[in-house]
Amino acid sequence: MKYVSYLFILGTILSARGEEVTDYEMCKNSKCTISNVNVDPCPQALKGEHCEFVRGTNVTFSANYITSFGTVKPITKVYIEVGGVEITDPSLPTDACLFTSCPIQNGKQNSYKRTILVSPKYPSGNHNFKIKIYDGTKKFKRDECCVQSNVKII
Known part of the structure; x- marks a missing residue:
């Protein structure tokens, strides 16, 4: 019984990470490397398919990264690209x-x-989904880390 409980707890911990997404790419001019991209929920990633995001629900995104720039005031934004135009929700921190x-x-x-x-x-x-982290101390020619x-979206 202890073994079954251990497996249940281990499975719960692992599933809380989300599914590893492998079909991501770096945005043009991105100054970083990214690894271990996980999205929860995204059961489609298990089959190598694109994630499906349901409007009105939460999605958790996590990743490891190394930038080739530093900043004391990093800014982050989330975008959905529609017809070549980046749309962001202004209510997001x-x-x-x-x-x-x-x-x-x-x-x-x-x-x-x-x-x-x-x-x-x-x-x-x-749509193309993007997350950017950039140096908030610069107005022009900002260094950024961006994954897409x-x-x-359904």
Whole structure:
């Protein structure tokens, strides 16, 4: 019985991580490397398919990253790209320190984890989903870390 309880607890812990997504890519001009991208829920990742996000529900995104820049004031934004236009929900917090350790240091591994409400206003269909972390101290030519993946919003 102890063994069964242990397996149940272990399974619960592992499933809380979400599914590892392998169909992500770095955005153009991204100045970082990213590994261990997990999205919860995303059972489609087990089959190598794009995640399906249900409008009005929460999705948790986590990843490890190493930037080639540092910043004491990192900003983060989440985007859905529709017809080449990046759409963000202005109600989402942008202080990256809420989701990662700060300050962000050049060449040091860090983790990012945040839960996002999939806005009911997002259009259904296949879209590019992006998460960016950038240096909030610069107005132009910002250094940024950006990862993207195709998702289906339903």
